Amino acid sequence: MGSKDQAGGAASSGGGFFSSFAAGVRSWGTAVHKSVNGLLGYEGLEVINPDGGTDDAEEEALRGRWKQEDRDSYWKMMHKYIGSDVTSLVTLPVIIFEPMTMLQKMAELMEYCELLDKADESEDPCMRMAYASAWAVSVYFAYQRTWKPFNPILGETYEMVNHQGITFLAEQVSHHPPMGVAHCENEHFTYDITSKLKTKFLGNSLEVYPVGRTRVTLKKSGVVLDLVPPPTKVNNLIFGRTWVDSPGEMVMTNLTTGDKAVLYFQPCGWFGAGRYEVDGYVYSAEEEPKIMITGKWNTFMSCQPCDQEGEPIPGTELKEIWRIAPTPQNDKYQYTHFAHKINSFDTAPKKLLPSDSRLRPDRYALEKGDMSKSGAEKSRLEEQQRAEKRTREAKGEQFTPRWFNLTDVVAPTPWGELEIYEYNGKYTEHRAAIDGSSVGDETDVTSIKFNPWQYGNSSSS
Structure with a gap:
């Protein structure tokens, strides 16, 4: 595509001096890379500072959230998994977690959902795609956080209301492999996703492949949009300053008309060169570029008609169509104001489901800063989940999601096939019955005991 060609051309231009300088930098970087990792005793682990600066490489290698003894112990545990999918293989320490689950992380895509409202209201089909693709890019500011969210318990849910008129529901429908499903709706759009992550552990980094299917239906025009995001790489998991990059193409396709938006996320180069940059085009069904899109996924996106x-x-003129909202200063987990709303009960509906992520005792303890209790509760929940599985197998039963149904559709993705779940509408009926009730709900939601279990507390015995 055009943007990738332009990026490649820029990288290859410049002639003799720049090529010599770049070669020198690469040689110097290789030498530093080898000496630092050789000093630590771990060969082949990349250590860089993506934000540039003049930090000493050895000092950079030793920086991070790990104490020396914790890092060494964790490396001894993890090195045998190099090359493996570690999505659900390993019990991880809470020191690397943030007080949020993957279901809540899915909901973060709704922060700038007003862009989908604008797409629905737009009479120009190309601008419709520009707004929708900017919405898809907007979540990457939140996704650059280096903390790991909790894996949801099978049957866990997350509900969200009181934001841009939407009702959002997510449910964990599979544990091995981990799969989450979500449905969101307001007067302008419906959003449906089946999400299954595939990972590859590379030692000091982790590649994450989004094996999923995202569908957005704009209600006014009736068009259906399909999204294929780029993969993500988490760098310096153990040694050095952890950072996240998502190089590659994002493709949003209008399945109704054939229009398409193709955006290229530039990979982070030496000293942070190219990091955050996104460029691409909206193409007509005839594959002609109509709108140029450019910006940075951590700041803004703009567009302009093109020939x-x-x-x-x-x-x-170049028109800005999205800009990041102000964020809290010096936040421990680099949360946005919206991320804090996701964790709060302000966005919870009346009579919250007891399976909701907010109610998880390990997540709540970590949010309150009690890491010891968080670790203990995490272990307890994981053991209860294993007990549930043993009970289910003994009964010869299968887990059945409450709010979503498994379809016969198996969708191809760039990273493997995906079983598709669909929203069954029961939550809409459930919520309408509660919201229409004249009886007030005086229950203190923080006192509700987390309960996603299929067999109740008997499974923990």
């Missing part, structure tokens, strides 16, 4: 060569049309 068939991908060049801006004279007399038109």
